[in-house]
Amino acid sequence: MRYAQKIIVLFLGLMMMTRFSFGESNIKEPNVSGRFYDADPKRLSALVDHFVIDASIPQIKDPIEMIIAPHAGYIYSGAVAGHSFKAVREGQYKTVVIIAPSHFYGFDGVSVWKEGGFKTPLGTVSVDTEFTNKLIGVNEKFTFDPKAFEQEHSLEVEIPFLQRTFKVFKIVPVIMGQANYETCATLAGKLKEVIADQTDVLIVISTDLSHYHDDKFARAMDRRTLEAVASLDSKKVWQGCRAGTMEMCGCVPVTAAMIYANLKGLSAQVLKYANSGDVTDDKSRVVGYSSVIFYGGTQEIKVEGAAPLSKQQKQKLTQIARSTIEEIVRTGKIFKVTENDPRLQEHEGAFVTIHRRGHLRGCIGHIIGGQPLYLTVRDMAVAAATEDPRFPAMSKEELADMDVEVSVLSKPRVAKDVNEIVMGVHGVIIGRGAQRGLFLPQVATETGWSREEFLSELCGQKAGLPRDCWKDPKTHIEIFTADVFSEKDVK
Secondary structure: OHHHHHHHHHHHHHHOOOOOOOOOOOEEOOOOEOOOEOOOHHHHHHHHHHHHHHOOOOOOOOOEEEEEEOOOOHHHHHHHHHHHHHHHOOOOOOEEEEEEEOOOOOOOOEEEOOOOEEEEOOEEEEEOHHHHHHHOOOOOOEEOOHHHHOOOOOOHHHHHHHHHHOOOOEEEEEEEOOOOHHHHHHHHHHHHHHHOOOOOEEEEEEOOOOEEEOHHHHHHHHHHHHHHHHOOOHHHHHHHHHHOOOOOOOHHHHHHHHHHHHHHOEEEEEEEEEEOHHHHOOOOOEEEEEEEEEEEOOOOOOOOOOOOOOHHHHHHHHHHHHHHHHHHHHHOOOOOOOOOOHHHHOEOOEEEEEEEOOEEEEEEEEOOOOOEHHHHHHHHHHHHHHOOOOOOOOOHHHHHHEEEEEEEEOOOEEOOOHHHOOOOOEEEEEEEOOEEEEEOOHHHHHHOOOHHHHHHHHHHHHOOOOOOHHHOOOOEEEEEEEEEEEOHHHO
């Protein structure tokens, strides 16, 4: 008890000191070396190694794509962090994306350190500039703002663990500010796009849990939070953090991580939970820490019975959709088009979706294609612009600021179990008798719904059936995949 108190007094005293420098050649100097962790390389190495070696973890056969680790001073959270890094120490990761929250600098969006490297007492880790350049500029909220990193510790404290875990690797440093749910979804989708089928990329999410409650209250709150994280219920976590029923300083990065996990079909497992009271014996005001891994996943599923669409073919389809919409709205006539590309003459289902100023303006499609794909896209473009019962027919004034998206569907197959549904990958058709409803795969990404929410909304909103009809064995459930692309995607 007396020893722990001395450590805390020393720690708090060091916290009063400030130390920051960018250094030269875009090398980020450490902010909290000598405060959150030992500045001596030998002692730091020994301590990190001790945390990792002492961690006890289950055997995970599936590859681990993402972890959650805490970012407090090592005397408090190092032992918990050791579990996360022990789980991945056998992995052959060449790039590590570190996503951390901003504690000191208020901004809206995502700041990505562009180039150079990050320095700790164990050396300098280079930034993967090829990767960072793909994130910066995704939209106006994805920038390089060095102020986000000036005082921040949440990203830095993960690096010594990485340095002792892997030999040669680069990092992608990401700080998230006061981002909304849509920005979290955008980051998750972009990470999925950039990483694609690479197996040498690890994502590290930096967060602590509840802050400064008594031990009993903190454990109950953190239990609710971790249960939601383990179930990949991103909306529940997002709403819980805002309602105050859950606490994570890294709620924004964790939300993005959960959306990403759903997109990739990952599973989650909590490896370790503890709080600061377990170290200090002070149970009156504790901070919670957790180690979580995300593993497994599914490979991208291609449209059945047909080769993948090329960029040029996607450009043709989006142009057909746009030209069709413009023609029907301006003249009332059907756009005449002929396409000789054999791939575009395949008979496949397709949907055309129209957005205007970021909001849905129309979406109609055929599940099964009864004619060449390019003609199905043309006809669905007409229907989306003029026949969607949720909206009036489009006017000429709306053409200037519309965005067009095409979804090419695989052949639906029967789902024997709802657990087959991978959120963000599978579209779902639910039916009973003459009543049917359909959600495209991107609905899960756009809404952040859990699987249960997705299915309940599909039953009630689209099929006009009881919201829990998906639980009834008599309900017919089919799943499909879709190659989804917009005009912006194929420029």
